[in-house]
Amino acid sequence: GQQVMQIPQYQHVQEGEDFTTYCNSSTTLSNIQWYKQRPGGHPVFLIQLVKSGEVKKQKRLTFQFGEAKKNSSLHITATQTTDVGTYFCAGRTTGGFKTIFGAGTRLFVKA
Amino acid sequence: DTAVSQTPKYLVTQMGNDKSIKCEQNLGHDTMYWYKQDSKKFLKIMFSYNNKELIINETVPNRFSPKSPDKAHLNLHINSLELGDSAVYFCASSQDWSSGGAGTQYFGPGTRLLVL
Secondary structure, three states: OOOEEEEOOEEEEEOOOOEEEEEEEOOOEEEEEEEEEOOOOOOEEEEEEOOOOOEEEEOOEEEEEOOOOOEEEEEEOOOOHHHOEEEEEEEEEOOOOOEEEOOOEEEEEEO | OOOEEEEOOEEEEOOOOOEEEEEEEOOOOOEEEEEEEOOOOOEEEEEEEEOOEEEEEOOOOOOEEEEEEEOOEEEEEEOOOOHHHOEEEEEEEEOOHHHOOOOOOEEOOOEEEEEO
16 A cells, blocks of 8 residues: 655754654655654644645755655754654645655654 | 644543543534554554545454544544553544645644553
8 A cells, every 4th residue: 555654763863963854655645744743742734845846944944845756854954952752744645535644753852 | 722622631441441532623624534643653544534424444443433423523432442452542634625725634632542
């Protein structure tokens, strides 16, 4: 079946270091969304990418959607302790109702 | 003014019991979901309803039965609870593209279920 693979599963960084998480889909996606879940919280929508090759920025966060619309990345510049949490990508299948979540990348930031 | 609410927030129960979790959204969305998140944080979709109609039913044991009395509510009933059912269950809603929305999912706070 359709899958969205996300790596790495965990990432430990020192505060101030950069962080990147990657998502790859086995099939072309119509869009990809990114969510953040703080420890003990619920997933919260960050952004949606729709166009091939799209790049969007939110302060220190940069989101990219691949040219083939099969992969995406989230890059955080100069991490802060408030960035701690699990980041999920979620790809929407073309022509369907389904949004498939990646396994998530759990980010730990050491002060 | 919580957008997506779930009750209860915590649920501790014995194996073999039957329990229900309720979800309500006040966003006017057409689509609602149930997800199960295990201890490894995997978010696994269980069910999705669009305008009270079941549209996604993943491989979930028959002990789990969703019910949508109206498009603002999606409840989850679980029969004969097992140890492996212990997890956090999230309800979510979205307004999909077919009805002019972006498909962004809004999650409830979660129900932490512990089966002893």
